Amino acid sequence: MTCRKLKILGLVFALSYALSALADFPQPIVEALKYLSQTTAAPSLTFIQDHDVKIIFKNMKELGPLYATNDALTVITEDDHQIIFVNSRHEKAPPQALAAVISHEILHSDRQNSLMEEMVAWTREAQTWEELQSKYPELKNIPIGKYPLVDRENAIVSLIQRHQLKIEIENNPTYQGLPLHSPGF
Numbered sequence: 489m490t491c492r493k494l495k496i497l498g499l500v501f502a503l504s505y506a507l508s509a510l511a512d513f514p515q516p517i518v519e520a521l522k523y524l525s526q527t528t529a530a531p532s533l534t535f536i537q538d539h540d541v542k543i544i545f546k547n548m549k550e551l552g553p554l555y556a557t558n559d560a561l562t563v564i565t566e567d568d569h570q571i572i573f574v575n576s577r578h579e580k581a582p583p584q585a586l587a588a589v590i591s592h593e594i595l596h597s598d599r600q601n602s603l604m605e606e607m608v609a610w611t612r613e614a615q616t617w618e619e620l621q622s623k624y625p626e627l628k629n630i631p632i633g634k635y636p637l638v639d640r641e642n643a644i645v646s647l648i649q650r651h652q653l654k655i656e657i658e659n660n661p662t663y664q665g666l667p668l669h670s671p672g673f
């Protein structure tokens with residue numbers, strides 16, 4: 489077999505591997521991951537495939553009253569699998585906004601969290617959103633209140649611009665009691 493044929497076979501294999509991995513996700517998540525691949529957070533796509541990360545929509549109330557209003561949440565299962573739950577109210581959100589929140593949650597890949605990990609994750613989420621906004625400027629014209637997830641992304645960008653992100657995270661009741669640092673952060 490020629491080298492060229494081998495190369496093509498390799499490419500087809502890599503592509504079908506990537507697509508079959510994506511096929512497990514709900515369609516809006518598949519779309520979101522395609523947008524994620526266009527950002528500086530693209531390496532997370534390989535991480536998702538290599539670590540068999542699951543991303544699913546979830547009625548957060550089912551996880552308990554504490555989590556009812558969470559936009560997204562990462563759980564590490566007993567057999568060390570990362571599952572990202574995205575609030576099912578965001579199923580119709582623009583996939584670019586889903587990409588942004590996924591780029592945040594994917595960083596929570598172990599059981600330990602910290603204020604610094606949240607700082608990095610929120611900053612990355614805003615960066616993903618801003619990169620996609622400059623690629624797709626129509627995202628800047630979405631009216632406030634149309635998609636709660638878009639409102640969230642714009643709010644995080646605004647917090648960073650006003651140098652308020654650290655204070656926001658420190659005062660967020662969800663993060664009370666978190667250490668300053670965790671492995672890798």
Ligand SMILES: [Zn+2]
Pocket residue numbers: 592593596606609
């Ligand atoms: Zn987080």
